Amino acid sequence: MHIMEGFLPPAHALGWSAASLPFVIWGLRSMQRSVQAQPEQRMLLGVSAAFAFLLSALKLPSVTGSCSHPTGVGLGAMLFGPAAMVPIALVVLLFQALLLAHGGLTTLGANLFSMGIVGPLVSYGVFRLARGLGLGRSGAVFGAACLGDLATYLCTSVQLAWAFPDPVGGMAASLLKFGGIFALTQIPLAVSEGLLTVLVVNAMARFNAAELQGLPLFARRGVQA
Amino acid sequence: MSRRTLMLLAAVLLITALPLCWVAQPTDAAALAEHFGGADAQAQQAIAQLAPHYQPWFSPVLEPASNEIASLLFALQAALGAGVIGFWLGLSVARERAARQVPATAPASDLARPAEPAHPQP
Numbered sequence: 001m002h003i004m005e006g007f008l009p010p011a012h013a014l015g016w017s018a019a020s021l022p023f024v025i026w027g028l029r030s031m032q033r034s035v036q037a038q039p040e041q042r043m044l045l046g047v048s049a050a051f052a053f054l055l056s057a058l059k060l061p062s063v064t065g066s067c068s069h070p071t072g073v074g075l076g077a078m079l080f081g082p083a084a085m086v087p088i089a090l091v092v093l094l095f096q097a098l099l100l101a102h103g104g105l106t107t108l109g110a111n112l113f114s115m116g117i118v119g120p121l122v123s124y125g126v127f128r129l130a131r132g133l134g135l136g137r138s139g140a141v142f143g144a145a146c147l148g149d150l151a152t153y154l155c156t157s158v159q160l161a162w163a164f165p166d167p168v169g170g171m172a173a174s175l176l177k178f179g180g181i182f183a184l185t186q187i188p189l190a191v192s193e194g195l196l197t198v199l200v201v202n203a204m205a206r207f208n209a210a211e212l213q214g215l216p217l218f219a220r221r222g223v224q225a
Numbered sequence: 226m227s228r229r230t231l232m233l234l235a236a237v238l239l240i241t242a243l244p245l246c247w248v249a250q251p252t253d254a255a256a257l258a259e260h261f262g263g264a265d266a267q268a269q270q271a272i273a274q275l276a277p278h279y280q281p282w283f284s285p286v287l288e289p290a291s292n293e294i295a296s297l298l299f300a301l302q303a304a305l306g307a308g309v310i311g312f313w314l315g316l317s318v319a320r321e322r323a324a325r326q327v328p329a330t331a332p333a334s335d336l337a338r339p340a341e342p343a344h345p346q347p
Binding site: 001002003004005006007009010043046047049050051052053054055056057058059060061062063064065066067068072092095096097098099100101102104105106156160164165166167174177178181182185186188191192195196198199200202203206207208 | 229230233234236237240241243244245247248251259260261262263264265267268269271272275276279281282283284285286287288289295298299300302303305306307308309310313314317318320321
């Protein structure tokens with residue numbers, strides 16, 4: 001989902017950066033607040049950040065014959081809310097933009113918007129909805145992580161289609177093209193991310209049951225390993 | 226590890242490995258070069274088709290000297306993440322084991338006695 005350095009026209013690059021900036025401030029504040037209020041959650045926050053680091057470094061093969069990577073940000077969004085994942089995604093994207101020439105500084109705003117904002121928001125929303133509808137923990141975690149991952153790649157497709165509309169078919173044709181590259185490739189990867197997230201949440205339920213009870217989306221129903 | 230955990234891990238492994246067997250190897254050289262290439266690079270090509278005159282207006286500050294260096298840095302990123310997760314899992318397993326063993330090995334009287342201070346006050 002990394003839009004390469006310089007591959008968004010200046011107006012788009014600036015626009016997405018401006019759109020992401022308030023979320024960064026919101027995320028930093030929210031993270032600070034939750035660590036101050038519940039210092040015992042630092043370990044799980046660290047694990048969530050580590051999970052995003054690990055998963056976004058793994059480029060996996062897909063059925064379309066190309067490779068892409070999961071994002072790993074759904075886990076933290078479910079545990080700590082979508083805001084907490086914005087700074088974590090920013091660190092991952094900065095690392096890759098500065099050292100790896102993967103993504104870039106001019107496209108940082110757009111990439112942060114897809115991976116750090118849209119993905120976590122969708123994961124959080126799906127998880128809340130699924131729990132509200134009475135779905136079991138594992139099913140809800142799987143669906144939320146999976147759909148959040150897909151949402152990130154759909155967002156990237158929309159961003160590129162908006163910047164590069166098809167000369168004949170317009171934005172819709174362009175979206176179909178970028179969607180075919182990103183979203184289709186991502187489906188098996190999103191399933192993998194969902195399964196891995198379930199694994200980590202299972203481990204947390206077993207080893208960190210007390211901490212998990214202190215988190216708003218896990219406390220209501222009670223968590224049984 | 227429970228059976229469920231193993232099944233989940235096996236499923237992830239299968240989902241990752243199966244595309245490598247399923248997707249037929251292309252016969253012409255150009256397609257072969259892109260076989261299992263990055264989706265990001267494909268998007269770049271799509272941009273070149275849609276807007277042939279588009280010129281990237283900024284280039285990366287630092288580019289990895291080679292593919293080897295790039296994979297070194299990706300491995301470093303994954304290792305950092307996996308290291309923290311491994312630390313947490315190891316700590317958790319040890320903590321759970323310690324909690325289980327204390328009541329079994331220590332006599333009940335030891336548990337009832339208040340712990341001695343590590344640094345006695347003068």
